Amino acid sequence: MASNLYDVMIIGGGIHGVGVAQAAAAAGHSVLLLEKSTLASGTSSRSSKLIHGGLRYLEGMQLSLVHECLRERALLLKNAPSLVKLLPFHIPIYKDTSRRPGLIRSGLSLYSILGGLNHASRFRSLSRSKWHQLDGLDTLELEAVFRYYDAQTDDAALTRAVMHSAQSLGATLETGAQFIAAQLNSEGVSIQYQKGQQTISCNARTLVNAAGPWVNQVLEKITPEQHPHPIDLIQGAHIIIEGQLTQGIYYMEAPSDQRAVFAMPWQGKTLVGTTETRYDPAMNPGKVAPLASEINYLLETVAHYFPAYRNLPATEICSAFAGLRVLPGTSNHDGAAFSRPRETVLQSDHDSAIRLLTIYGGKLTAYRATAEKCLKRLRPSLPTQTPVADTRKLTLQDPLKQ
Numbered sequence: 001m002a003s004n005l006y007d008v009m010i011i012g013g014g015i016h017g018v019g020v021a022q023a024a025a026a027a028g029h030s031v032l033l034l035e036k037s038t039l040a041s042g043t044s045s046r047s048s049k050l051i052h053g054g055l056r057y058l059e060g061m062q063l064s065l066v067h068e069c070l071r072e073r074a075l076l077l078k079n080a081p082s083l084v085k086l087l088p089f090h091i092p093i094y095k096d097t098s099r100r101p102g103l104i105r106s107g108l109s110l111y112s113i114l115g116g117l118n119h120a121s122r123f124r125s126l127s128r129s130k131w132h133q134l135d136g137l138d139t140l141e142l143e144a145v146f147r148y149y150d151a152q153t154d155d156a157a158l159t160r161a162v163m164h165s166a167q168s169l170g171a172t173l174e175t176g177a178q179f180i181a182a183q184l185n186s187e188g189v190s191i192q193y194q195k196g197q198q199t200i201s202c203n204a205r206t207l208v209n210a211a212g213p214w215v216n217q218v219l220e221k222i223t224p225e226q227h228p229h230p231i232d233l234i235q236g237a238h239i240i241i242e243g244q245l246t247q248g249i250y251y252m253e254a255p256s257d258q259r260a261v262f263a264m265p266w267q268g269k270t271l272v273g274t275t276e277t278r279y280d281p282a283m284n285p286g287k288v289a290p291l292a293s294e295i296n297y298l299l300e301t302v303a304h305y306f307p308a309y310r311n312l313p314a315t316e317i318c319s320a321f322a323g324l325r326v327l328p329g330t331s332n333h334d335g336a337a338f339s340r341p342r343e344t345v346l347q348s349d350h351d352s353a354i355r356l357l358t359i360y361g362g363k364l365t366a367y368r369a370t371a372e373k374c375l376k377r378l379r380p381s382l383p384t385q386t387p388v389a390d391t392r393k394l395t396l397q398d399p400l401k402q
Protein backbone atom coordinates (compact mmCIF):
# COMPACT_ATOMS: atom_id res chain seq x y z
CA MET A 1 0.00 0.00 0.00
CA ALA A 2 1.44 3.36 -1.02
CA SER A 3 0.45 5.37 2.07
CA ASN A 4 -2.05 5.31 4.91
CA LEU A 5 -3.62 8.64 3.92
CA TYR A 6 -5.06 8.75 0.42
CA ASP A 7 -6.34 11.87 -1.26
CA VAL A 8 -9.16 9.93 -2.91
CA MET A 9 -10.52 6.57 -1.93
CA ILE A 10 -13.10 4.92 -4.19
CA ILE A 11 -15.57 2.13 -3.53
CA GLY A 12 -16.43 0.14 -6.67
CA GLY A 13 -14.42 -1.08 -9.64
CA GLY A 14 -17.07 -0.48 -12.30
CA ILE A 15 -16.62 2.10 -15.05
CA HIS A 16 -17.39 5.04 -12.74
CA GLY A 17 -14.99 3.97 -9.99
CA VAL A 18 -12.11 3.37 -12.41
CA GLY A 19 -12.96 6.62 -14.23
CA VAL A 20 -12.63 8.59 -10.98
CA ALA A 21 -9.39 6.71 -10.19
CA GLN A 22 -7.97 7.74 -13.56
CA ALA A 23 -9.11 11.39 -13.27
CA ALA A 24 -7.78 11.71 -9.69
CA ALA A 25 -4.43 10.08 -10.53
CA ALA A 26 -4.12 12.27 -13.63
CA ALA A 27 -4.70 15.33 -11.41
CA GLY A 28 -1.71 14.20 -9.32
CA HIS A 29 -3.56 12.72 -6.33
CA SER A 30 -2.94 9.52 -4.38
CA VAL A 31 -5.76 7.05 -5.03
CA LEU A 32 -6.96 3.73 -3.64
CA LEU A 33 -9.84 1.87 -5.29
CA LEU A 34 -11.60 -0.97 -3.45
CA GLU A 35 -13.52 -3.59 -5.44
CA LYS A 36 -15.22 -6.40 -3.54
CA SER A 37 -15.00 -8.84 -6.41
CA THR A 38 -13.19 -8.28 -9.74
CA LEU A 39 -13.20 -5.21 -12.00
CA ALA A 40 -16.46 -4.79 -13.95
CA SER A 41 -18.19 -7.61 -12.08
CA GLY A 42 -21.32 -5.43 -11.65
CA THR A 43 -23.28 -3.51 -14.29
CA SER A 44 -20.15 -2.57 -16.23
CA SER A 45 -19.94 -6.02 -17.86
CA ARG A 46 -23.71 -6.33 -18.42
CA SER A 47 -24.51 -3.27 -20.52
CA SER A 48 -25.53 -3.18 -24.19
CA LYS A 49 -21.86 -2.32 -24.89
CA LEU A 50 -22.71 0.78 -26.90
CA ILE A 51 -20.64 3.95 -26.87
CA HIS A 52 -23.36 6.23 -28.12
CA GLY A 53 -25.16 9.50 -27.70
CA GLY A 54 -28.42 7.60 -27.26
CA LEU A 55 -30.63 8.55 -30.19
CA ARG A 56 -33.74 7.61 -28.23
CA TYR A 57 -32.96 10.13 -25.46
CA LEU A 58 -33.83 12.83 -28.00
CA GLU A 59 -37.47 11.79 -27.56
CA GLY A 60 -37.22 13.03 -23.97
CA MET A 61 -35.26 16.11 -25.16
CA GLN A 62 -32.25 15.11 -23.03
CA LEU A 63 -30.08 17.21 -25.32
CA SER A 64 -27.21 17.93 -22.95
CA LEU A 65 -26.85 14.21 -22.11
CA VAL A 66 -26.80 13.27 -25.81
CA HIS A 67 -24.33 16.05 -26.61
CA GLU A 68 -22.00 15.06 -23.78
CA CYS A 69 -22.13 11.37 -24.76
CA LEU A 70 -21.37 12.18 -28.40
CA ARG A 71 -18.37 14.28 -27.34
CA GLU A 72 -17.14 11.39 -25.20
CA ARG A 73 -17.75 8.96 -28.07
CA ALA A 74 -15.43 11.06 -30.26
CA LEU A 75 -12.70 11.00 -27.59
CA LEU A 76 -13.03 7.24 -27.10
CA LEU A 77 -12.86 6.57 -30.84
CA LYS A 78 -9.57 8.51 -30.85
CA ASN A 79 -8.06 7.26 -27.56
CA ALA A 80 -9.25 3.65 -27.53
CA PRO A 81 -9.31 2.50 -31.18
CA SER A 82 -8.72 -1.15 -30.23
CA LEU A 83 -11.69 -1.05 -27.83
CA VAL A 84 -14.27 1.28 -29.37
CA LYS A 85 -15.36 0.78 -32.99
CA LEU A 86 -17.71 2.83 -35.11
CA LEU A 87 -20.41 0.64 -36.69
CA PRO A 88 -23.37 1.24 -39.01
CA PHE A 89 -26.73 1.19 -37.21
CA HIS A 90 -29.92 0.44 -39.18
CA ILE A 91 -33.42 1.62 -38.33
CA PRO A 92 -36.03 -0.28 -40.36
CA ILE A 93 -39.44 1.37 -40.69
CA TYR A 94 -42.47 -0.74 -41.65
CA LYS A 95 -46.06 0.25 -42.38
CA ASP A 96 -46.94 -0.31 -38.70
CA THR A 97 -43.80 1.17 -37.07
CA SER A 98 -44.89 3.92 -34.66
CA ARG A 99 -41.86 6.21 -35.26
CA ARG A 100 -42.45 7.40 -38.83
CA PRO A 101 -39.70 8.27 -41.38
CA GLY A 102 -40.15 12.04 -40.89
CA LEU A 103 -39.59 11.73 -37.14
CA ILE A 104 -36.53 9.49 -37.61
CA ARG A 105 -35.06 11.86 -40.20
CA SER A 106 -35.50 14.86 -37.84
CA GLY A 107 -34.05 12.88 -34.92
CA LEU A 108 -31.02 11.82 -36.96
CA SER A 109 -30.50 15.39 -38.21
CA LEU A 110 -30.47 16.69 -34.63
CA TYR A 111 -28.21 13.77 -33.57
CA SER A 112 -25.86 14.66 -36.39
CA ILE A 113 -25.72 18.33 -35.33
CA LEU A 114 -25.11 17.37 -31.69
CA GLY A 115 -22.35 15.02 -32.91
CA GLY A 116 -20.55 17.90 -34.63
CA LEU A 117 -21.55 17.14 -38.24
CA ASN A 118 -18.40 15.05 -38.81
CA HIS A 119 -18.02 11.73 -40.67
CA ALA A 120 -19.19 9.78 -37.59
CA SER A 121 -22.49 11.69 -37.58
CA ARG A 122 -23.48 11.10 -41.22
CA PHE A 123 -26.73 9.26 -41.97
CA ARG A 124 -28.85 8.35 -44.96
CA SER A 125 -31.88 6.44 -46.10
CA LEU A 126 -30.79 3.17 -47.78
CA SER A 127 -32.14 2.60 -51.24
CA ARG A 128 -34.54 -0.32 -51.75
CA SER A 129 -31.93 -2.10 -53.92
CA LYS A 130 -29.66 -2.47 -50.84
CA TRP A 131 -32.27 -3.97 -48.50
CA HIS A 132 -31.52 -7.57 -49.47
CA GLN A 133 -27.97 -7.12 -48.08
CA LEU A 134 -29.30 -6.51 -44.55
CA ASP A 135 -28.70 -9.88 -42.85
CA GLY A 136 -32.09 -11.36 -43.76
CA LEU A 137 -34.15 -8.43 -42.40
CA ASP A 138 -37.84 -8.92 -43.24
CA THR A 139 -38.65 -6.67 -46.24
CA LEU A 140 -42.40 -7.35 -46.29
CA GLU A 141 -44.18 -4.00 -45.75
CA LEU A 142 -40.78 -2.37 -45.20
CA GLU A 143 -41.01 1.32 -46.13
CA ALA A 144 -37.57 2.74 -45.32
CA VAL A 145 -34.25 1.87 -43.69
CA PHE A 146 -32.09 4.60 -42.18
CA ARG A 147 -28.38 4.04 -41.65
CA TYR A 148 -26.38 6.11 -39.16
CA TYR A 149 -23.23 5.49 -37.11
CA ASP A 150 -22.54 4.85 -33.44
CA ALA A 151 -19.93 2.80 -31.59
CA GLN A 152 -19.61 -0.53 -29.81
CA THR A 153 -17.14 -1.63 -27.14
CA ASP A 154 -16.35 -4.48 -24.78
CA ASP A 155 -17.55 -2.85 -21.53
CA ALA A 156 -15.49 -5.06 -19.19
CA ALA A 157 -12.35 -4.58 -21.29
CA LEU A 158 -12.92 -0.81 -21.34
CA THR A 159 -13.22 -0.82 -17.53
CA ARG A 160 -9.96 -2.80 -17.21
CA ALA A 161 -8.26 -0.42 -19.65
CA VAL A 162 -9.28 2.70 -17.70
CA MET A 163 -8.06 1.12 -14.43
CA HIS A 164 -4.82 0.14 -16.12
CA SER A 165 -4.38 3.76 -17.20
CA ALA A 166 -5.09 4.92 -13.62
CA GLN A 167 -2.53 2.45 -12.24
CA SER A 168 0.09 3.63 -14.72
CA LEU A 169 -0.43 7.10 -13.19
CA GLY A 170 0.10 5.73 -9.66
CA ALA A 171 -3.39 4.66 -8.48
CA THR A 172 -3.64 1.54 -6.31
CA LEU A 173 -6.27 -1.15 -6.92
CA GLU A 174 -7.41 -3.67 -4.32
CA THR A 175 -9.71 -6.38 -5.68
CA GLY A 176 -11.44 -8.87 -3.39
CA ALA A 177 -11.65 -5.91 -0.97
CA GLN A 178 -15.09 -5.35 0.52
CA PHE A 179 -15.81 -1.95 2.02
CA ILE A 180 -17.42 -2.46 5.43
CA ALA A 181 -17.65 0.94 7.15
CA ALA A 182 -16.51 4.56 7.14
CA GLN A 183 -16.63 7.45 9.55
CA LEU A 184 -16.54 11.03 8.34
CA ASN A 185 -14.44 13.24 10.65
CA SER A 186 -12.83 16.66 10.70
CA GLU A 187 -9.73 15.35 8.88
CA GLY A 188 -11.56 13.43 6.19
CA VAL A 189 -12.70 9.80 6.35
CA SER A 190 -11.63 6.65 8.25
CA ILE A 191 -12.39 3.53 6.27
CA GLN A 192 -12.44 -0.16 7.07
CA TYR A 193 -12.49 -2.94 4.52
CA GLN A 194 -12.23 -6.71 4.49
CA LYS A 195 -9.64 -8.51 2.37
CA GLY A 196 -9.65 -12.28 2.88
CA GLN A 197 -9.67 -12.84 6.64
CA GLN A 198 -8.14 -9.43 7.36
CA THR A 199 -9.89 -6.20 8.32
CA ILE A 200 -7.83 -3.26 7.10
CA SER A 201 -8.20 0.36 8.22
CA CYS A 202 -7.02 3.41 6.32
CA ASN A 203 -7.69 7.11 5.98
CA ALA A 204 -8.55 9.36 3.12
CA ARG A 205 -9.25 13.02 2.59
CA THR A 206 -12.24 12.12 0.41
CA LEU A 207 -14.35 9.04 -0.29
CA VAL A 208 -16.20 8.36 -3.56
CA ASN A 209 -19.09 5.92 -3.45
CA ALA A 210 -19.21 4.38 -6.94
CA ALA A 211 -20.90 1.14 -5.90
CA GLY A 212 -23.48 1.15 -8.72
CA PRO A 213 -26.61 -0.80 -7.70
CA TRP A 214 -25.12 -1.25 -4.19
CA VAL A 215 -24.81 2.55 -3.81
CA ASN A 216 -27.34 2.98 -0.99
CA GLN A 217 -26.17 -0.18 0.82
CA VAL A 218 -22.71 1.40 0.98
CA LEU A 219 -24.21 4.71 2.16
CA GLU A 220 -25.92 2.94 5.07
CA LYS A 221 -22.49 1.92 6.40
CA ILE A 222 -21.25 5.49 6.69
CA THR A 223 -21.49 7.60 9.85
CA PRO A 224 -22.78 10.15 10.60
CA GLU A 225 -25.96 8.93 8.94
CA GLN A 226 -26.31 9.96 5.27
CA HIS A 227 -29.57 10.63 3.46
CA PRO A 228 -29.78 8.35 0.43
CA HIS A 229 -31.17 9.69 -2.84
CA PRO A 230 -34.34 7.68 -3.65
CA ILE A 231 -33.62 5.25 -6.49
CA ASP A 232 -35.22 2.48 -8.47
CA LEU A 233 -33.20 -0.47 -9.71
CA ILE A 234 -34.29 -1.35 -13.25
CA GLN A 235 -33.16 -4.66 -14.63
CA GLY A 236 -32.07 -4.99 -18.26
CA ALA A 237 -31.56 -8.41 -19.86
CA HIS A 238 -29.72 -9.51 -23.00
CA ILE A 239 -29.60 -12.80 -24.88
CA ILE A 240 -26.80 -14.12 -27.09
CA ILE A 241 -27.99 -16.25 -30.00
CA GLU A 242 -26.30 -18.11 -32.84
CA GLY A 243 -25.70 -16.28 -36.12
CA GLN A 244 -23.50 -13.36 -37.03
CA LEU A 245 -24.83 -10.01 -38.29
CA THR A 246 -22.44 -8.79 -40.98
CA GLN A 247 -23.86 -5.33 -41.74
CA GLY A 248 -23.78 -3.79 -38.28
CA ILE A 249 -26.41 -3.13 -35.64
CA TYR A 250 -30.23 -3.10 -35.99
CA TYR A 251 -32.35 -0.69 -33.98
CA MET A 252 -35.74 -2.39 -33.67
CA GLU A 253 -39.02 -1.22 -32.19
CA ALA A 254 -40.39 -4.04 -30.03
CA PRO A 255 -43.80 -4.98 -31.49
CA SER A 256 -45.44 -5.42 -28.07
CA ASP A 257 -44.55 -2.05 -26.48
CA GLN A 258 -42.61 0.01 -29.09
CA ARG A 259 -39.45 0.15 -26.92
CA ALA A 260 -36.07 0.25 -28.67
CA VAL A 261 -34.28 -3.11 -28.78
CA PHE A 262 -30.90 -3.66 -30.46
CA ALA A 263 -29.61 -6.70 -32.37
CA MET A 264 -25.82 -6.49 -32.46
CA PRO A 265 -22.92 -8.56 -33.73
CA TRP A 266 -21.00 -9.83 -30.69
CA GLN A 267 -18.01 -12.17 -30.63
CA GLY A 268 -19.17 -14.16 -33.68
CA LYS A 269 -22.79 -14.34 -32.45
CA THR A 270 -25.76 -11.99 -32.07
CA LEU A 271 -26.49 -10.01 -28.90
CA VAL A 272 -30.09 -8.84 -28.41
CA GLY A 273 -31.19 -6.38 -25.74
CA THR A 274 -32.45 -4.92 -23.65
CA THR A 275 -35.47 -4.90 -21.33
CA GLU A 276 -36.68 -2.74 -18.43
CA THR A 277 -38.07 -4.61 -15.46
CA ARG A 278 -38.39 -3.16 -11.98
CA TYR A 279 -36.06 -5.02 -9.57
CA ASP A 280 -37.16 -5.70 -5.99
CA PRO A 281 -35.01 -3.35 -3.85
CA ALA A 282 -35.03 -5.93 -1.04
CA MET A 283 -33.15 -8.38 -3.29
CA ASN A 284 -29.36 -8.58 -3.46
CA PRO A 285 -28.22 -6.75 -6.65
CA GLY A 286 -25.65 -9.52 -7.11
CA LYS A 287 -28.49 -11.98 -7.79
CA VAL A 288 -29.91 -10.22 -10.85
CA ALA A 289 -30.69 -12.70 -13.64
CA PRO A 290 -32.77 -12.64 -16.85
CA LEU A 291 -36.44 -13.62 -16.40
CA ALA A 292 -38.17 -16.08 -18.75
CA SER A 293 -40.56 -13.27 -19.76
CA GLU A 294 -37.60 -11.05 -20.75
CA ILE A 295 -36.01 -13.82 -22.83
CA ASN A 296 -39.34 -14.37 -24.62
CA TYR A 297 -39.75 -10.63 -25.26
CA LEU A 298 -36.28 -10.39 -26.82
CA LEU A 299 -36.80 -13.56 -28.90
CA GLU A 300 -40.17 -12.29 -30.12
CA THR A 301 -38.66 -8.95 -31.10
CA VAL A 302 -35.72 -10.38 -33.04
CA ALA A 303 -37.99 -12.96 -34.74
CA HIS A 304 -40.41 -10.21 -35.76
CA TYR A 305 -37.65 -8.50 -37.78
CA PHE A 306 -35.53 -11.50 -38.86
CA PRO A 307 -37.59 -14.45 -40.17
CA ALA A 308 -34.58 -16.78 -39.74
CA TYR A 309 -35.06 -16.45 -35.98
CA ARG A 310 -38.71 -17.55 -36.01
CA ASN A 311 -39.30 -20.83 -34.11
CA LEU A 312 -35.76 -20.72 -32.78
CA PRO A 313 -34.88 -23.94 -30.96
CA ALA A 314 -33.82 -23.32 -27.33
CA THR A 315 -30.37 -24.68 -28.21
CA GLU A 316 -29.73 -21.60 -30.37
CA ILE A 317 -29.77 -19.38 -27.26
CA CYS A 318 -26.14 -19.46 -26.22
CA SER A 319 -26.44 -17.41 -23.04
CA ALA A 320 -28.29 -14.59 -21.31
CA PHE A 321 -27.30 -11.99 -18.75
CA ALA A 322 -28.86 -9.09 -16.87
CA GLY A 323 -27.67 -5.90 -15.21
CA LEU A 324 -29.22 -3.18 -13.07
CA ARG A 325 -29.69 0.50 -13.96
CA VAL A 326 -29.81 2.99 -11.10
CA LEU A 327 -32.55 5.50 -11.95
CA PRO A 328 -34.04 8.33 -9.89
CA GLY A 329 -36.83 6.90 -7.73
CA THR A 330 -40.47 7.44 -8.52
CA SER A 331 -43.69 6.33 -6.92
CA ASN A 332 -45.03 5.62 -10.40
CA HIS A 333 -45.08 1.82 -10.73
CA ASP A 334 -46.15 1.62 -14.35
CA GLY A 335 -42.69 0.47 -15.42
CA ALA A 336 -42.09 3.51 -17.66
CA ALA A 337 -38.34 3.46 -17.00
CA PHE A 338 -37.78 3.91 -20.74
CA SER A 339 -38.64 7.59 -20.66
CA ARG A 340 -36.96 8.53 -17.36
CA PRO A 341 -33.93 10.87 -17.34
CA ARG A 342 -30.54 9.13 -17.54
CA GLU A 343 -28.45 12.03 -16.22
CA THR A 344 -25.95 11.17 -13.49
CA VAL A 345 -26.71 12.54 -10.02
CA LEU A 346 -23.76 13.46 -7.75
CA GLN A 347 -24.61 13.79 -4.06
CA SER A 348 -22.20 15.11 -1.45
CA ASP A 349 -22.15 15.31 2.34
CA HIS A 350 -21.42 19.05 2.21
CA ASP A 351 -21.64 21.94 -0.26
CA SER A 352 -17.95 22.89 -0.28
CA ALA A 353 -15.64 20.90 2.03
CA ILE A 354 -16.74 17.54 0.66
CA ARG A 355 -15.60 14.33 2.33
CA LEU A 356 -18.07 11.99 0.66
CA LEU A 357 -19.31 12.03 -2.92
CA THR A 358 -21.86 9.50 -4.17
CA ILE A 359 -22.48 8.69 -7.85
CA TYR A 360 -26.01 7.68 -8.88
CA GLY A 361 -26.82 6.35 -12.34
CA GLY A 362 -24.88 7.37 -15.43
CA LYS A 363 -23.76 6.01 -18.77
CA LEU A 364 -20.77 3.86 -19.66
CA THR A 365 -20.17 6.28 -22.56
CA ALA A 366 -19.90 9.38 -20.35
CA TYR A 367 -17.75 7.86 -17.59
CA ARG A 368 -14.80 10.23 -18.23
CA ALA A 369 -16.95 13.37 -18.16
CA THR A 370 -18.66 12.12 -14.98
CA ALA A 371 -15.27 11.41 -13.37
CA GLU A 372 -14.00 14.91 -14.20
CA LYS A 373 -17.17 16.40 -12.65
CA CYS A 374 -16.47 14.35 -9.51
CA LEU A 375 -12.91 15.68 -9.35
CA LYS A 376 -14.15 19.23 -9.75
CA ARG A 377 -16.50 18.74 -6.79
CA LEU A 378 -13.74 17.19 -4.65
CA ARG A 379 -11.06 19.79 -5.50
CA PRO A 380 -11.69 22.15 -2.50
CA SER A 381 -11.02 19.19 -0.16
CA LEU A 382 -7.82 18.05 -1.90
CA PRO A 383 -4.26 19.37 -1.66
CA THR A 384 -3.06 21.43 -4.61
CA GLN A 385 -1.14 19.19 -7.03
CA THR A 386 0.36 19.61 -10.46
CA PRO A 387 -1.62 17.49 -12.94
CA VAL A 388 0.42 14.69 -14.48
CA ALA A 389 -1.89 13.95 -17.43
CA ASP A 390 -5.06 15.02 -19.25
CA THR A 391 -7.73 12.28 -19.39
CA ARG A 392 -8.91 13.63 -22.77
CA LYS A 393 -5.59 12.52 -24.25
CA LEU A 394 -4.77 9.26 -22.48
CA THR A 395 -4.78 6.20 -24.73
CA LEU A 396 -6.62 3.14 -23.47
CA GLN A 397 -5.78 -0.52 -24.01
CA ASP A 398 -7.08 -3.68 -22.40
CA PRO A 399 -4.16 -4.96 -20.28
CA LEU A 400 -5.28 -8.56 -21.00
CA LYS A 401 -4.76 -8.05 -24.75
CA GLN A 402 -1.33 -6.35 -24.69
Ligand SMILES: Cc1cc2nc3c(=O)[nH]c(=O)nc-3n(C[C@H](O)[C@H](O)[C@H](O)COP(=O)(O)OP(=O)(O)OC[C@H]3O[C@@H](n4cnc5c(N)ncnc54)[C@H](O)[C@@H]3O)c2cc1C
Nearest residue numbers: 012014015016036042043044048050179212236362364365
Ligand atom coordinates in the same frame (compact mmCIF):
# COMPACT_ATOMS: atom_id res chain seq x y z
C1 LIG B 1 -28.99 -3.33 -19.22
C2 LIG B 1 -28.11 -2.13 -19.29
C3 LIG B 1 -27.61 -1.70 -20.51
C4 LIG B 1 -26.81 -0.58 -20.59
N1 LIG B 1 -26.29 -0.22 -21.79
C5 LIG B 1 -25.48 0.85 -21.87
C6 LIG B 1 -24.88 1.18 -23.12
O1 LIG B 1 -25.04 0.47 -24.12
N2 LIG B 1 -24.11 2.29 -23.17
C7 LIG B 1 -23.89 3.08 -22.09
O2 LIG B 1 -23.21 4.10 -22.23
N3 LIG B 1 -24.40 2.76 -20.86
C8 LIG B 1 -25.17 1.66 -20.73
N4 LIG B 1 -25.69 1.29 -19.52
C9 LIG B 1 -25.32 2.07 -18.33
C10 LIG B 1 -23.93 1.62 -17.80
O3 LIG B 1 -23.72 0.26 -18.03
C11 LIG B 1 -23.84 1.89 -16.32
O4 LIG B 1 -24.14 3.23 -16.06
C12 LIG B 1 -22.45 1.64 -15.75
O5 LIG B 1 -21.93 0.39 -16.15
C13 LIG B 1 -22.52 1.73 -14.23
O6 LIG B 1 -21.21 1.59 -13.74
P1 LIG B 1 -20.91 1.79 -12.20
O7 LIG B 1 -19.44 1.85 -12.07
O8 LIG B 1 -21.71 2.93 -11.67
O9 LIG B 1 -21.54 0.48 -11.49
P2 LIG B 1 -21.04 -1.02 -11.53
O10 LIG B 1 -20.45 -1.40 -12.82
O11 LIG B 1 -22.18 -1.86 -11.06
O12 LIG B 1 -19.87 -1.05 -10.46
C14 LIG B 1 -20.09 -1.02 -9.07
C15 LIG B 1 -19.01 -1.86 -8.42
O13 LIG B 1 -19.04 -1.66 -7.02
C16 LIG B 1 -18.63 -2.86 -6.41
N5 LIG B 1 -19.05 -2.82 -5.01
C17 LIG B 1 -20.34 -2.79 -4.55
N6 LIG B 1 -20.34 -2.79 -3.20
C18 LIG B 1 -19.04 -2.81 -2.80
C19 LIG B 1 -18.40 -2.84 -1.52
N7 LIG B 1 -19.10 -2.87 -0.36
N8 LIG B 1 -17.03 -2.87 -1.47
C20 LIG B 1 -16.30 -2.86 -2.62
N9 LIG B 1 -16.87 -2.85 -3.86
C21 LIG B 1 -18.22 -2.82 -3.95
C22 LIG B 1 -19.35 -3.92 -7.24
O14 LIG B 1 -18.73 -5.21 -7.10
C23 LIG B 1 -19.21 -3.37 -8.66
O15 LIG B 1 -18.09 -3.88 -9.36
C24 LIG B 1 -26.49 0.15 -19.41
C25 LIG B 1 -26.97 -0.28 -18.17
C26 LIG B 1 -27.76 -1.43 -18.11
C27 LIG B 1 -28.24 -1.92 -16.78
